Amino acid sequence: MEAKSFWVLLTTLLFIIRGWRQIEGCLEQERIALFQLKSFFNDPIELKEWVDVKGSNCCQWERVKCNITSERVISLNLNYARRSTSNGYLNVSLFLPFEELKSLDLSNNKIEGFVDNKVSLLSAFDNLEFLGLYRNYFNDSILSKLKSLTNLKTLDLRFNRIRNLRYLQGEKMQPIMNLEVLDLYGNFLNNNDLTYLKGLSSLKSLSIGGNQLEGSIDIRGM
Template identity: 60%
Template structure:
């Protein structure tokens, strides 16, 4: 093999692997924020199993997380039916054993590039009263899925 084709092959391998030592994965503050979301709100023991607090765990590879391939920032979260006991919502009735959830918007502040968020089927009743506005937390949001949640009409004024 001539040196020139070998150099092209090595360059391509480095480029597509993310550098000489590979990528570092998702941003640390976003990984920590995802773990806080999981522990503070999304409690179904059968959901988000790969969201683990292990050094070097790449949250861009976790289920239900989508990242920008260049910036490694979280751009999408699909959190359908991730609160414990929410399967009943699928059938159209509220499980009386599981209270409505109140979501803290400030937990989403680290996701500065978030474009898509699906929270459907988690029986969210409202957001926690917070000095952080919905527009500040979701400034880049293009898609918000809330089907099967229990917001009243006030969320749309926010």
């Protein structure tokens, strides 16, 4: 075979392989899992690309980001993707297929809590580094579940219903010590709650405005 013909054939094969990978895209089990999430995140416009069609490349869907090498989902932006007049509980087992998920934004969805269904939050969100729960209806008890997420670096809990940080006390607080950014703006915390933040040795940024704090606060004592 002439050298020119060989390179033409090789180039053609590369285009075929590349085209096949683009068609296949994300893993089938993750595409199915994304479609199953639509039973909760039900906005027909925001998630219109999320379809139950085999072979559809979910890595190209809006609000989804994949690792270009493994083609696994690493980021989901579900901010304001649920339309409902009532609060809801999110089944965390729906996230089990996303083994490389690092960033998850669940803001503005009227979520009141997580349903475990014998699946721990740690098993579903083990690799999470960013979790956005802004403007939902989580109460104090959410902290007892979130502190098991050992890889979590940024936690956004603005405008929820957190009135006390007691779930962050004692030895049970140890796993969440890797947290670097914590945003608690717009909750119902008072000055006494700040003592529960002392164990967050890796914390670099803390927002506690818009709560029920009074007087001056000595952050050096935290």
